[in-house]
Amino acid sequence: MGKKSGAVAHVLLDQYGRTYASEAGIKLRDSPGSLYQILVLAHLLSARIKADIAVAAARALFDAGMRDARRMAEASWQQRVDALGEGGYRRYDERTATQLGDAAELLRREYRGDLRRLRQAGDPKKLLRDFPGIGPSGVDIFLREVQGIWPEFAPYIDSKALQGAERVGLPKTPKALARLVKEDDLPRLAAGLVRVALDKRAAEEVRAAA
Known part of the structure; x- marks a missing residue:
């Protein structure tokens, strides 16, 4: 499970790990x-x-x-x-x-x-x-x-992101998810999880690629 989760997290970051702030042109x-x-x-x-x-x-x-x-x-x-x-x-x-x-x-x-x-x-x-x-x-x-800039809130994996985690077969707690990536990648991980929560096909692509 550990190796598989790591592979899924890597694919998720690679394919969908873009924060909404960066998409909107906001420099964090x-x-x-x-x-x-x-x-x-x-x-x-x-x-x-x-x-x-x-x-x-x-x-x-x-x-x-x-x-x-x-x-x-x-x-x-x-x-x-x-x-x-x-x-x-x-x-x-x-x-x-x-x-x-x-x-x-x-x-x-x-x-x-x-x-x-x-x-x-x-x-x-x-x-x-x-x-x-x-x-x-x-x-x-x-x-x-x-x-990423207010670290007292990290890992901030809200309910929508946790839905994404379940959809791609990742752990269902923020702490367990945080262990899968570098600390700097937490905002990207959370965004990727939200994206697959909102898009069933994206979730299937991640699981297949991992």
Whole structure:
């Protein structure tokens, strides 16, 4: 089982181990801009919409200049709607545009636009829920993506990632999964597990290749 699990994890990283942050063009850094962009991405990904559309919408927002809390807050509601629409995020665009503006204002007001201050202020799992549009799944997505720079949360393998682990025959606990890869690869492993949880055919490909 150990050898087989290692082979599956290797194939998973190789074929599907791309984080959603990297797909959205976000450079993972413990900096206000990077962390804010991951929060926006987590917000978009947590809606009932295809992941590739959420990623495209995040890129469109960032390309339109809304790369930090100040610029998001200062953008007009219509500018946010237009960027979301450009990314194909049309089903929830109006509500999401409002939530993004309100969340940016909250971040500026409470943490001076810097999520590192939130990390210092208390339990991010609880405090992140204060942001409009960020529910339990949004918190999971955010912490899954930032565990490489906020190591106190690693290994962060949430319930969706554990579904992926079961689908490809890997261990069903975060600690056991973490032993299969290098610490630096944990965000990629978690993302790969989510991808196979969402795509049965991808899971079959991984199992077959391993």
